[in-house]
Amino acid sequence: MRVLVIGSGAREHALLLALRRDPEVDALAIAPGNAGTAAIAEQHDVDITSGDEVVKLATRFAADLVVIGPEVPLVLGVADAVRSAGIACFGPSRDAARIEGAKSFAKDVMDAAGVRTARSEIVDNPARLDAALDRFGPPSGDPAWVVKDDGLAAGKGVVVTADRDAARAHAASLLDSGHPVLLESFLDGPEVSLFCVVDGESVVPLLAAQDFKRVGDGDTGANTGGMGAYAPLDWLPDEVVTSIVDEVVKPVAAELVTRGCPFSGLLYAGLAITSRGPAVVEFNCRFGDPETQAVLALLKSPLGQLLHAAATGELADQPSLQWSDGAAVAVVLAAENYPGRPRVGDVITGSEASGVLHAGTTRRDDGAVTSSGGRVLSVVGTGADLNAAREVAYGVIGAIRLPGSHFRTDIGLAAAEGRINL
């Protein structure tokens, strides 16, 4: 099987490594990729938001399967273009990708499917903002305001704050730039990311993972695309995972079928495990980053065959997934000033170590690897348990040198210390 992966992050690096372990995968290509993926796949610099360009590349490469990593090409309909060209594609149609691309659509689908989620309101008129803010946050009994961009924002469009002025300023700046705002009630409880491979009404869950969205230790500072993750979640009972699949993911998949936009690809449910049970924080239409780096490190089943089956309507016939024992931890190395405008162009040393997955990296003509994005690398450690996996990941990341870079030191720590209780 010849597989073309679309994207340039550590998630795509992890996808390539897992695909390479599949005995049926004999050729890999990536567009546009990064300095790390160039070592394991043919690399092509095409505009991945253009369906035509991706189809041309997939045809030239004679791809049997195209796997689309990021949300932007999916929301723009690149998967539709690939499928229209007769090439199997892992990734939802433009219509189904609205589950991530338009939060108001996702809320409507969840409402129709009877799925628990935060109370919410869309504000698209600045004159209505103050009254709407009064219906959320501390005035309504919630500990904080949750203010989101209704569209795509790479995880950075969300502000959760008990400070009304900060909530208002974020909402007003979104409205000023023409973006409708979603106000939500605050969901308490530990967060879980459950990735499900979905084709129509067939749903195959992967291992549950936990993501760390704030930039600083102890969940402090600004929201990011994700600073680290670990899997599996020993503190999450199997029955809760089963209830998420049966009461959240399957009803949403069925509702999308009913609406004429069946989902085919990776449906990512982000949930809070509240005192009243799981409630959806968000859906994404693709593998999450950095959870994928941890989850796929433990996957023993052949990934290419799984994704190809989903892309060709054969998901229901797949054998159960097999996982390695133990745990995996992914820690993100971010550039100075991330999640603000990152410092770029610095030489990175130590990135050749085992377990390093590249994201914002570029190889210079002289062979040096330099930083070219906010999240620069993910370092994945695996081990017999979370403590062992953390030790490996932190041992490697501590030896990488990039001026001004930073990483969280507490990825998976609360779980390793038994401090997550439901």
Ligand code: GLY
């Ligand atoms: N880990 C968050 C995301 O992928 O959106």
